Amino acid sequence: MMAAFIFRQALSDFVRFRRVVVWALVALALGGIAQIFILVTEGGPSRQDLYSLMSSIITFRLVALAAAIFSMAVVAQEIEQKTIVYLLTRPIPRWMLLTMRTLAATTVVILVAWACALSTSVGIFGSQPNPQLPRDLVALAMGAAAYTSLFVVVSLFINRAMIVCLLFAFGWETLIPNMSGQLYMLSINSYLNALSERPAIKGTDDLFQALGGLLGTNTLTTDTAWAVLIAIIAACLGLGALWFTRNEYIPREDAE
C-alpha cells in the first residue's frame, strides 16, 4: 500500500499541468516536423525511411532528454528545493522510496516517448499503418527504463547531474554508435536500435546517418539487446537503492 502511494504521489507530481503541456507541444511539433520533412524531401527517401530517420535522430534522442529531466525529479530536484528532508524523515525504507519514484519517472518518460513516436508516425503515414511503430514503442519503453534508471544513479552520485546526463544523451549516445569496432556496445542507443530492428535507411545524407548514430556496424541481436538492457536497468535500480540507503542526502545549500 505504501509503495503504491509513493508511486502515485510521484506520478501526480511529475505529470503536473505545466509539464504535460510542454511535452504535449513537443509531441505535436514532431508531427509538424514530419510533415515538413515529407514536403522538403519529396521524391527522395521513402516514407518508411523518413520515419526511421526521424525516429533515430529525434524520437530516440527525446527519450534520453525526457529521462534526463524526469530522473532529476526523483532525488536531485528534492535536494535542490530542500524538500528531501520531508521524505527522508518518514518511516519509508529508502530503497522503496527511490525505486517507486524511479518507476514513476520511467512511466512518465515512456508516455512522453510514445506520444512523440505516435505523433511522428501520424505525421508521416497519416492514417496508414506503420509496421515499424510497435517495435519502436517497445524499444522506447526499454530505453525510457534504461536511461531513467541510469540517470537516477548518476544524480545520486554527483551534484548537478543534469549536465552530465545531457552530455551522455546527446554526445556519447550520438558518437559511440558511429565508432568503428565494438565500441557501439557501450551505447544504450545501439541496443535500442537492435530492439527496434529498424531496416537500413537508404537515400539520406551521411550527416543525418551520423546524427542518428547509424554509421557504425551494429550486429547486436534482439536477444542480446533485451538481456543487456534488462541487466542495465536491474543493476542501476539495485545500485541506486543501495547507494541511497547508505549515504546522506541533505538540502543542497547545507551540502555545500
Place this chain on the structure above:
Amino acid sequence: MIRLEQASKWYGQVIGVNDVTCQIGPGVTALLGMNGAGKSTLMRLVTGQMFPTTGSVTVFGMDPFANPQVFRRLGYCPEIDNFYEHQSGRKFVYTMARFSGFGHRQAQTRAEEVLQQVGMLERSDRKIAGYSKGMRQRIKLAQAMIEDPEVILLDEPLNGLDPVGRREFMDLLAALAAKGKCILVSSHILFEVEQMTRSILLLHRGRLLATGDLKVIRQLLDKYPHRVRIDTSDPREVAARLVSLPYVISVQFEPRGTGIEIQTREPNQFYDYLSTLVLEEGLPIEGYASPDNNLESIFKYLVLT
C-alpha cells in the same frame, strides 16, 4: 530517549558537531547556540539524515540513520522554509500522513486533527505558495505531529510566528511535554527559549558548552559578578548605603539618573539586605531586576569568557 556518545560530525575539514555527549529525556529541552554553532547538524544526526563521523547517536536505543523504526516514533520540524508550493496545506499534511503509513481515511482524519491543533484547519485549503511565514511554520509543525510521536525535534520553530502564535505554540509544547513527550527545540533567541523551558543544551562552535538546568548552570557561574539594576528616585543615597557592603564590588550610576547598577559576588545575601533596607529603613527603591537572570547573560558568560 536520545543519546549522543562522543558524537562528532565533520564536513570535510569543517567540524559541525565536536565530541558531543549528552542524553535527552522527556520534557522540553532547548538546544541553544549562535548561527553556525552546530544546532542543525545535531538535529540532523538525531533525525537520521546524517550519521556521525565518529561516536554514536541513538534514539530509542537504535541507530536513527535511515531507520523507519525510529521515524515511526519521531517527528521533525526542519528549519528550512521549503514546501511543495503547488499543494495546499491540507494536501501536504495528508501526503505526509500517507507517507507515515496511514490509510486514506485515517490520513484525512489525522491531518484534520493536527491542522486543528496548530490552528490551520480553516486556512488549510489554500496553496502553500500563498502562506505567510507564520502559517508555513504551523504547517511544518503539523506534519511533525502527524504520527503523535514520542520524540519531536523542532529546528528554530518560532521564526516568523506572531506574538499570539508564539504563545499558542508554547502552550502546545507545554501540553505535549505534560504528556511525557521528549521535545528538543533549537533556537538562538534566548528570551523565547527561557519562556519554554529551563532545561538547556548550549552549543558553541560544535562543542557542548553546558547542559542541564538553567538555574544550576547559573550557580556554576557564581565566580562572575552578579548584576542588579535598582530603580530609585535617590540614586546617590542608595549607592552610598550599598557601596559600603563587603560583597558589593561596584556601583554604576545610570546616565538618566533614574537608577544604579551594582555588581555583587553574593546575590542571595545582597537581596536579603536590600529587603531590609526598604522595609526597615524606608530607602526609596521603586524596583529592581537582574539582567543576569536570563539565558542571554549565561550565554555571554559561557561563550565570551
